[in-house]
Amino acid sequence: MFTGIVEATGKIATVQPLEGEGLRVMVVSEHFPLADVAIGDSIAVSGACMTVVAKTERSFKFDISAESLRCTVGLDDPGREVNLEKAMRFGDRVGGHLVSGHVDGLGEVMKFQQVGESWQLVVQAEKSLAKYVAIKGSIVIDGVSLTTNQVKDVQDRCIFSVNLIPHTVEVTTLKNLKVGDKVNLEIDLIARYLERMLPAGDAFATLKQRKG
Template identity: 75%
Template sequence: MFTGIIEATGKIANMTPLDGEGLRVMVVSDHLDMGDVKIGDSIAVNGACMTVVAKTAHSFKFDVSAESLRCTVGLDDPGREVNLEKAMCLGDRIGGHLVSGHVDGLGRVVRFEQLGESWQLMVQCPKELGRFIAIKGSVVINGVSLTTNEVTDRGANTVFSVNLIPHTVAVTALKHLKSGDKVNLEIDLIARYLERMLPEFKAKAG
């Protein structure tokens, strides 16, 4: 589990093909404390939970399947800056919200612009994913826990917006986003469970 509060950023350094399909990816970061990271631990990379298979004081490697590469963005682009968060421990403060590190789908940046002292990020996603996004609810964009300000359904798509404070822009890789970029999205865990449970409640009520 994660909280969506980014601890550091890193860069995709290199990739090597695995037997069959998939890649072994190396991430380099001068700012992520690797002292308490063990082989087998989880680190969220741009919001996707990855298992550490090798490490140094300033880098780690993870294996990613072809299926995960198809469903995510930002894991196979050498030189790309990515958001990093180590798995939380019991007793940690939850500064964002409970995040699983399982990407639910991709969104596309519609607008990213500064408004006063903050930035507005507007994202479009398929309506089947957008139905889980609510005003003042939580959403994860490339691993960052954010609060939605507006949600609008537009045909087969949903468009939602979040505001980023200067600190978030400064310490995450979201600052590099531009219109048309794809982003990893994770919906709120509560919304996911409600979707599973509501049909049963409706059947009993009927």
């Protein structure tokens, strides 16, 4: 589990093919201490939970399957900057929200502009994610825990916006985004379980009973 609070950024240094399908990727970072990271530990790389298979003082490697490559963006591009976060420990502060590191879909940047002292980021996502995105709810974009300010369903897609404070822009890769870029999205963990526990019809009936 993670919290969506990025600890540092790194860069993809090498990408090597594995036998069959999949890649072994090396990430290098000067500001992401790895002394307390062991082989087999989990690190969120731009929102995707990856298992450390090798490490040095300033780099680590992970293997990514062909399926994960199809579901994510930005994990196989040498030279690309990525957001990094170690798995949380029990007792840690949860500065963002509970994050699993499982990417649910991709979004596309529609707008990224400065508004006053903050930045507005507008993203469109596939329609299947729309029911999980709520105003003032939590969402993860490239590993960063953010709060949605506006949500709108348009035909076959969902459009939502978030505001970024200057600190978030400065210390994450979100500062590099441009219109048309793809981003990794993870929906709120609670919304995922609520859907499983309360199918749409049952949830509506439960709400009517409570109001009655």
